[in-house]
Every structure is written in C-alpha cells, then in structure tokens.
Amino acid sequence: MIAVLEKSSTLHWLGRQLFNRDDPAAFFDPLLERVNPMWVKQYTPARVAAIYNETSDTKTFVVAPAGRWKGFEAGQHVNISVDIDGVRRNRTFSLSSSPLQWQTDGTVTLTIKRLPGGLVTNWMHDHLEPGAVVGLGDAFGDFRIPNPEEPALYIAGGSGITPVLSQLETMAASDYRSPVTLLYYVRTQADIIAAEKLRALAARWPAFTLKIFTTDESEPQLLCEDHLADVPGLPARRCYLCGPKGLMDLANDLLYRRGISEDRVHSTFFSAPAATLDTDSLGGAVHFERSNLDVSSEGDAVLLEIAEAAKLSPRYGCRMGICHQCSCRKTSGTVVNRLTGKASGPGDESIQLCVSVPRGPVSIDI
Numbered sequence: 172m173i174a175v176l177e178k179s180s181t182l183h184w185l186g187r188q189l190f191n192r193d194d195p196a197a198f199f200d201p202l203l204e205r206v207n208p209m210w211v212k213q214y215t216p217a218r219v220a221a222i223y224n225e226t227s228d229t230k231t232f233v234v235a236p237a238g239r240w241k242g243f244e245a246g247q248h249v250n251i252s253v254d255i256d257g258v259r260r261n262r263t264f265s266l267s268s269s270p271l272q273w274q275t276d277g278t279v280t281l282t283i284k285r286l287p288g289g290l291v292t293n294w295m296h297d298h299l300e301p302g303a304v305v306g307l308g309d310a311f312g313d314f315r316i317p318n319p320e321e322p323a324l325y326i327a328g329g330s331g332i333t334p335v336l337s338q339l340e341t342m343a344a345s346d347y348r349s350p351v352t353l354l355y356y357v358r359t360q361a362d363i364i365a366a367e368k369l370r371a372l373a374a375r376w377p378a379f380t381l382k383i384f385t386t387d388e389s390e391p392q393l394l395c396e397d398h399l400a401d402v403p404g405l406p407a408r409r410c411y412l413c414g415p416k417g418l419m420d421l422a423n424d425l426l427y428r429r430g431i432s433e434d435r436v437h438s439t440f441f442s443a444p445a446a447t448l449d450t451d452s453l454g455g456a457v458h459f460e461r462s463n464l465d466v467s468s469e470g471d472a473v474l475l476e477i478a479e480a481a482k483l484s485p486r487y488g489c490r491m492g493i494c495h496q497c498s499c500r501k502t503s504g505t506v507v508n509r510l511t512g513k514a515s516g517p518g519d520e521s522i523q524l525c526v527s528v529p530r531g532p533v534s535i536d537i
C-alpha cells in the first residue's frame with residue numbers, strides 16, 4: 172500500500188478514475204496522514220524541528236515545511252492549522268525568521284506568545300513537540316522592507332516584534348546601508364523577545380540602532396515625543412509599526428504631529444484578539460442553509476472553524492477579520508465578533524465567518 176501511495180501519478184490516475192476530483196490527492200489525505208503526515212496535500216505540512224523559550228510566555232517554533240511550500244517575503248504572515256481534540260483550528264501568525272534561513276536550511280520560525288484564554292496559542296505551548304506536524308498556509312501581507320533602500324524607523328511592542336525580526340535579519344544579511352532604528356517597547360527586561368538576536372544584530376550591523384524601553388518597571392518608559400526626537404533624520408525615514416493597538420495609535424499620533432505623512436507610515440496587524448469573551452454565553456445550533464446541514468458549537472469557535480469541522484469549504488483568506496474574503500449572509504441569529512466583542516443584530520446581515528462566534532442558534536447562507 173505504501174509503495175502505491177508514494178507515486179503521485181498513481182494518485183492522480185486513481186483520483187480521476189474513481190472520484191472525478193480536481194485535486195484527487197486530497198482524497199487520500201486522511202489515509203496519508205496516518206501513514207506519514209508529511210504527505211498530506213490539503214495544506215502544506217510542516218514538521219516541528221525545534222522549540223525554544225524566548226520569555227516565560229513566548230516560544231519560538233522552528234518548522235520545516237514540505238518542499239511544495241511557496242516561501243515568503245520578510246514581514247509576511249501565515250495561517251497555521253492544528254488539530255485540537257479532533258477539530259482543526261487555524262490561526263494567523265507572523266514569520267519571525269528571514270527568507271534566507273528557509274532558502275538555506277528549509278526551516279522557518281514562528282514566535283508565538285500565549286494569549287490569555289487563547290485556545291490555539293496555549294495548546295501550541297503545552298502540547299506541540301519536536302516531530303509533530305502542523306499545517307502551514309501560503310504567506311500573505313504587504314508589510315515589506317523599503318525598496319529601494321531608504322532610512323527606516325521601526326516601532327514595535329511586545330510580540331509585535333516578530334515580523335520586524337524577519338525584516339531586520341533580512342536587511343542585515345543584504346548589507347542594508349541606510350540608517351535603521353528600532354524602538355522596542357516591552358513590559359519588563361524579562362519580556363524582551365529575541366533579546367540575544369537583537370543585540371547580536373546591533374553589534375554586527377553598523378546601520379542599525381536598537382533601543383529597548385520597559386513600560387512596567389520602576390520608571391515606565393512609554394513612547395513619547397522625546398523618543399522620536401532622538402531619531403536622527405526622522406522626516407526622511409519610512410516608518411513601520413507593529414504592536415498592541417494602544418502603542419500603534421500613539422505612534423501614529425506622534426508621527427503625524429511631527430509632520431510624517433500617512434503614506435510613509437506602514438502598520439501591520441497584531442495577531443492578538445482584542446476582546447475577552449464570556450465563552451459560557453457562546454455557542455449554539457448552527458444551520459448551514461444551502462448545505463442543509465445542522466451542527467452544534469461550543470465556546471469561542473468561529474463559524475469558519477465550525478463550517479470546516481462539518482466538512483464544508485467556505486472561502487477565506489487571512490482568517491483574522493482583515494480581508495473580508497469570508498464574508499457571507501447570516502439570515503437569522505446573533506453572532507459575537509471575536510476581535511471586538513460586539514454582538515450582531517438578530518436578523519439578516521453580512522458577517523465575516525472567520526471572526527463570528529454564534530451566540531445561540533444561527534442560520535448561515537452557505
């Protein structure tokens with residue numbers, strides 16, 4: 172049986188003859204997953220090669236995607252898919268390594284912080300071990316290194332450092348000559364992610380200036396006018412922001428007041444959900460109308476995950492409320508937005524499946 176399954180041409184022939192499928196290989200995924208998870212075709216499998224502690228609540232997962240993965244640009248994000256208690260869960264994270272690492276040794280890194288109440292991040296911290304396989308989606312996002320080369324300012328907070336790490340590594344490797352400054356805000360010294368890597372970059376890359384500020388120690392060092400005033404040649408710099416919403420709002424405001432035009436400021440979203448939800452009140456019976464399917468849900472599972480667990484394949488992109496590719500009609504019932512915590516109305520309206528959690532019975536037009 173194994174010898175037969177190793178032949179992709181045989182897979183395609185069997186798929187066409189028996190199942191009349193566009194992607195016949197996907198038919199064998201459950202079987203292949205049992206034989207060898209690296210062969211699964213529905214997503215790109217990536218084997219966990221190593222796991223490092225960054226801080227008390229942040230780990231770096233080194234994963235090796237299967238050869239068909241298309242790669243990424245520094246600063247982009249990927250969807251990660253893991254099976255938790257038999258349900259496939261997907262979340263978006265930034266890649267923290269440079270594309271050069273993937274080209275050199277075939278690995279990428281994901282630096283992930285535990286989120287309070289976060290199902291997937293906590294599961295990854297507690298259960299994922301070297302040798303396990305996760306699903307890796309195609310990279311997306313347009314948070315990109317200045318091109319052509321120009322002076323840059325990065326303002327990052329907490330785990331918002333991850334796409335910045337990828338970019339800084341890439342710039343240092345390409346001998347980026349224009350000045351690059353990073354203002355990095357963390358709660359305490361113990362919360363600095365990739366401290367060694369950042370300090371090594373500062374030591375070996377002359378164009379790079381690293382400044383780390385702690386916001387929760389005896390003298391809180393919050394982002395302020397003075398921090399920006401100390402950045403030489405600020406008006407000529409392209410600015411990149413990544414961190415909690417409060418820090419990004421403040422940075423945008425301060426940069427605007429210093430006359431930096433909006434088109435020179437680039438932000439990337441932060442993967443943490445903004446709302447803490449009362450999961451006891453969530454979940455309910457979900458009716459997928461066109462599929463004539465009824466399922467039940469619990470806790471903070473979103474409709475996209477619920478539909479996928481029911482073997483439906485709704486369209487999606489970012490899976491975190493950004494791209495609207497998953498928008499569809501809710502014909503009745505109430506959903507709660509996992510990012511904002513806001514409840515919808517009870518009637519017919521457009522919702523985003525990837526961030527909508529049922530609160531009681533709902534009917535969806537898919």
Ligand code: FES
Nearest residue numbers: 488489490495525
């Ligand atoms: S998949 Fe992008 S908003 Fe839902």
